[in-house]
Amino acid sequence: MTPITFWYGCNVLRHGDIIHACLDILRALDFDALPVGGPDYCCGTVKDANQTAAGGMATRTVGRFNALQRERVVAWCPSCHSHMQEFMGRANDMRFAMTYLVDLLYANRARLAPLLVHPVPMRVLLHRHLGFNEHSPVNRVVPELLRMIPGVEVVEDDYRVPGYMCASLQAVPGAIDDMIAATLRAAKASGADAVVSIFHQCYRELCGLEAQGAIPVYNYIHLLARSMGLAYEDEYKAWKKAGDGAALLIGTERIARVGVEFFERALLPELKKRPLIPKL
Amino acid sequence: MTDKLPGAARAAIGARLKAFEQAETERILSSCTRCGKCFEVCPMTGYSKAPAAAAAARDVVGGVLTVLRGVQGSPEALGWIAVCCRSGICVPACPEKVDPQMMMRLARMTALGGRGGAKQIAMREDPDFFDRVRAFAKLQLSDEELKHWT
Numbered sequence: 243m244t245p246i247t248f249w250y251g252c253n254v255l256r257h258g259d260i261i262h263a264c265l266d267i268l269r270a271l272d273f274d275a276l277p278v279g280g281p282d283y284c285c286g287t288v289k290d291a292n293q294t295a296a297g298g299m300a301t302r303t304v305g306r307f308n309a310l311q312r313e314r315v316v317a318w319c320p321s322c323h324s325h326m327q328e329f330m331g332r333a334n335d336m337r338f339a340m341t342y343l344v345d346l347l348y349a350n351r352a353r354l355a356p357l358l359v360h361p362v363p364m365r366v367l368l369h370r371h372l373g374f375n376e377h378s379p380v381n382r383v384v385p386e387l388l389r390m391i392p393g394v395e396v397v398e399d400d401y402r403v404p405g406y407m408c409a410s411l412q413a414v415p416g417a418i419d420d421m422i423a424a425t426l427r428a429a430k431a432s433g434a435d436a437v438v439s440i441f442h443q444c445y446r447e448l449c450g451l452e453a454q455g456a457i458p459v460y461n462y463i464h465l466l467a468r469s470m471g472l473a474y475e476d477e478y479k480a481w482k483k484a485g486d487g488a489a490l491l492i493g494t495e496r497i498a499r500v501g502v503e504f505f506e507r508a509l510l511p512e513l514k515k516r517p518l519i520p521k522l
Numbered sequence: 523m524t525d526k527l528p529g530a531a532r533a534a535i536g537a538r539l540k541a542f543e544q545a546e547t548e549r550i551l552s553s554c555t556r557c558g559k560c561f562e563v564c565p566m567t568g569y570s571k572a573p574a575a576a577a578a579a580r581d582v583v584g585g586v587l588t589v590l591r592g593v594q595g596s597p598e599a600l601g602w603i604a605v606c607c608r609s610g611i612c613v614p615a616c617p618e619k620v621d622p623q624m625m626m627r628l629a630r631m632t633a634l635g636g637r638g639g640a641k642q643i644a645m646r647e648d649p650d651f652f653d654r655v656r657a658f659a660k661l662q663l664s665d666e667e668l669k670h671w672t
Contacts, residue, residue, distance in 0.1 A: 252652075252655045253655060255655050255656075255658050255659040255662060255663070255672075256655075256658040256662070257662070258662030258663055259662075261662075261663075277667075277671045278671060278672070279671065279672060280655060280656065280659060280671070280672035281652040281655055281656060281672075282672060283672075284652075288651065289636070290627075290630055290631050290634055290636050290645070291631075291634035291635060291636045291641075291645050291647075292636050293539070293540075293543070293631060293636045293637055293638075294536065296636070297535065297536050297539045298532065298536070300539075301527065301532060301535045301536075305527060324608075328624070328627070329539065329542075329543075332538070332539065332542040333535050333536070333538035333539035333542060334535055334538075371609070372565065372609040372610060372611050373607070373608045373609045373610040373611075374608075374610070375610070376610055376613065404565040404566055404607055404609045405566075405607030405608060405609055406607065406608045406609065406610065410607035410608055411607055413645070413646060414566065414569045414604075414605045414607065415569070416569060417566075417569055417605075417607070477661075477662065478658075478662075492661060496660070496661050499660045499661070500657040500660050500661065501657075504653070504657060505657070507650075508650045508653065508654050508657065509654065509657055509658070509661075512654075
């Protein structure tokens, strides 16, 4: 097996099923993937307002990757990947190569294809952004990966959302509402059965659509995993759909791990948040 | 994992990052002709708190360059900087290959006060950002996974 570091990032920790599925897919492709992420492996991109802090975080993370002595770091998060390319790598001594996960999957598509045995009959609208494609041509490549799944049909249209990932839109008043409206318009016009995201932050936003009963939503990894027979429960979506009832699904034991006060103050509002569904 | 670099090594890396950002700033300032194409193609300009017409694109870009020089930018320039979401379509639109995406990123860092100057735009900080990530990790990963993966 080829040893790699799988750098999943921070916010995808909301989606343990995606992380676990990625690891299974990588192992099935003969990669010995060592997963690392979370705040202790932050790239520093969230600290634009403090470049000293951002630089320190990046230096710590690059140092940790160097210490792992693996030749390749495969990134899940587009923010981490692009920040590494544009800034972290300019100042730090990186003793590893960087690859974006989609590119690795695409490069190994000949090995991936025979593993996609279970049909997933679904006509999908791929949630595509304008940005990030200079780092990895995800808008072209992810549809090709999805079309390897028996039964999946990917809508071809001009739907493109500004920014590189929905996280960047969250700070701009009105931008998420416009994204939601554009997504629903495109889904309706194309007759899609579901919306499929490439990135986790988009998935988090789009889950609200399914919670509202507007349209089913998945990440592309979910569909690859389903076709491979990997059955991880998408708990985040279940919690999102449950809203106030999320606490019951999570259970008192797990909530105690994060603290009831913090859960109610910082997690539950996110799970209850719903997008504005426009009249089409 | 031990990941403490000696202070001198950390300082050297910090200095290299600053030098890179400064070199990029100078390259952009010397190569941008203020043609305004980057502003014209940007899908986010309509979200600015101080929107400018496409006809004023040259002035808005000039304002961004002013911010890069460390000087107070115009409301229109700061409004555009604040809503840049890295769509990146400005990059191929630039006839001088300035890399307007890098221009806007550096301008944003500068306007936020991140490069040592005065803060010109506000950023909504989420004080729970990392704690929320850690909390979701505790809900989703096993103790063994938390210990070895995070």
